[in-house]
Amino acid sequence: MVEPPSFTITTAALCYQEVVSQLVHDFKFQASPRAGQLLVNLMLSQPPPALGNALLPVPMFPARAKERGFNQAHWLAKRLGKSTGMPVLRARCIKQMPSQRSLNRKERRRNVSDAFRMEGGIPEHVTIVDDVVTTGATGHALAAAALAQGAKRVDVWAAARTPFQKS
Incomplete structure (x- = not known):
């Protein structure tokens, strides 16, 4: 049996293939700000049907953020928040995990299970911001944390989505 996701809807302006995958990379x-700004502009060209009350970037475990030099979801959310006038919330990743890239759907879901904690209060309708949605496992786990903190609805807004593959 497949458990439905904790989020309501996913909006992604792009398909993660060819030139888009290079842009995201x-x-x-x-850390290309030009590529990031282009992704923001493309996301703004196809916003979610209902933006909600606040944006929630997918957090990174502190060691991974330090290694990479920045959190791409937070970078996107800050600029989307400025353009839309929406506040940007904070969550923490409390679990050091292997990269999701090499994991299948089941392993991804297990990898991010109970990995996130909200910081501070949370409004009724939250929109998670991420760069790429693959299986939805990260969005599901972060949405579950937001719902446990009191949100009533959580959506996902990403720059790109990978083509659907059965796994």
Whole structure:
């Protein structure tokens, strides 16, 4: 039996293939602000049907954020928040995890289970911000933490989504 996700809807402006995957890679691993700003502009061209009351970037474990030099989801959320006038919330990643990239759907869900904790109060409708959605496992885990803290609805807004693959 497949458990439904904790979030309501996912909005992603792009399909994570070819030039888009290179754009995301340049932003994420080369810290390219040009690539990041282009992703923000593309996300703003296709916003979620209901933005909610606040943006919630996917947090990174502190050691991974230090290694990478920045949290790409937080970078996107700050700029999206400025453009939309929405506040940006904070959550913490409390679990050091292997990268999701090499994991299948089941392993991804297990990897991020109970990995996130909210900081401070949370409004009724929250929109998670991430760069890429693959299986939805990260969004599910962060949405579950937001719902446990008192949110009534959680959506996901990402720059890109990988093509659907059965696994």
